[in-house]
Amino acid sequence: MSNQWPGNGQRPGNGPWPGEGPWPGEGPWPGEGSWPGERSWPGGGTRHVAPRHQPLTPRHRIPPDPYRPRDEGDGAEEHASGRRWPRRLRRTVVVLLAVILVGAASTYGWAWAKLNNDVDLAKVEDRPAKGKGTNYLIVGSDSRDGLSQGDKKNLHTGSAEGRRTDSMMVLHTGAHGATMVSLPRDSWVTLPPFTYPMTGKRPGPSKNKLNAAFSLGGPELLVRTIEYNTGLRIDHYAEIGFAGFVNVVNSVGGVRMCLDKPIKDEKSGADLKQGCQMLDGRQALAFVRQRHQEANGDLGRSQNQQKFLSALAKRAAQPDQVFVPWKSLPTVGAGLDTLIVDKDTDLRTLMSLFEAMKRVAGGSGNRLNVPVAGRGVATSKGSVLKWDEGRAKWLFGRLRNDQSVGARRD
Secondary structure (H helix, E strand, O other), X not given: OOOOOOOOOOOOOOOOOOOXXXXXXXXXXXXXXXXXXXXXXXXXXXXXXXXXXXXXXXXXXXOOOOOOOOOOOOOHHXXXXXXXXXXXXXXXXXXXXXXXXXXXXXXXXXXXXXXXXXXXXXXXXXXXXXOOOEEEEEEEEOOOOOOOHHHHXXXXXXXOOOOOEEEEEEEEEEOOEEEEEEOOOOEEEEEOOOOOOOOOOOXXXXXXXXXXXXXHHHHHHHHHHHHHHHOOOOOEEEEEOHHHHHHHHHHOOOEEEEEOOOEEEOOOOEEEOOEEEEEOHHHHHHHHHOOOOOOOOHHHHHHHHHHHHHHHHHHHOOHHHHOOHHHHHHHHHHHHOOEEEEOOOOHHHHHHHHHHHXXXXXXXXXXXXXXXXXXXEEEOOEEEEEEOHHHHHHHHHXXXXXXXXXXXXX
């Protein structure tokens, strides 16, 4: 190895490097000869220049600096895209959540404005003590509000004014799930003392059909009569008329029902084949109203109403209805248009009612009729249905105390 410094030919001190003697392995590198591209320094000496076409050997490569920003050629584009994707995803989720929340708030306000809170349960007299759990009274009335003359003819509803009860059910929810109990409209019950708002008169208790309570004193007397005869305190009231019922069924695209026999009834307009089929609003209304084809008359109709209501709740809860706004909003609107509820009922209450109905429809709840001792019993008010007093008292007592009714079924 040369001792000369570039420019003067001598290293200061003239002599070998510190430690005396030549470098270990003095001489050319393995492979003998000069470095590729060996050139002379100006004034003497040599320097090593790697040819442009020849890459540096791994021995001479400098490891990449982990803190140096990656530039093109280092996969920077793919890496940056990978970093941007989670950010884009987060922004998309935030935007979607904002849209959902704004939409939900708008829908809540819109639906709240459509609720008809006409029924004041605070006006109901001599109410029983509050029991355990929650009791909803669900009423289907024959109100023709919202129907044109053409609708009335097509639906076979007639043109009677006012509204009467076509179906009544108590839905109890509590620690043992949900239980739906049908109360046939021809039930022979005691109408309790009640002050009629139009006349101010207050007759004493009298026997009559259950639906007479609604005709004589509206929802308040109906609630009072049910409480008087069952001992249950009604917490919430929900009533829907013909138009609302038909619109709800149509808004979900119909409801699938399976019939064990064909049904043809001139009064209700029912003309249904045996087997499974989709019922539209008109067909569904005819199905839940007809009773002349039922061996058990009004009791058989109550069973059909329960069955259909459960199927409707199940259909409305399906993902293609709940998570599609242009389907779910018409369903909500169709129901709210003719829905009458009590003053303490809000949308949260209705959602709880709907969830309970869905549980019954899914088989996790009970679907019962009030125990009956006699059908078609002749009275001064016509043919009626008499309850089995002992078994009815047992059933309503269990519900009042929020106890299971699964041990006894009828």
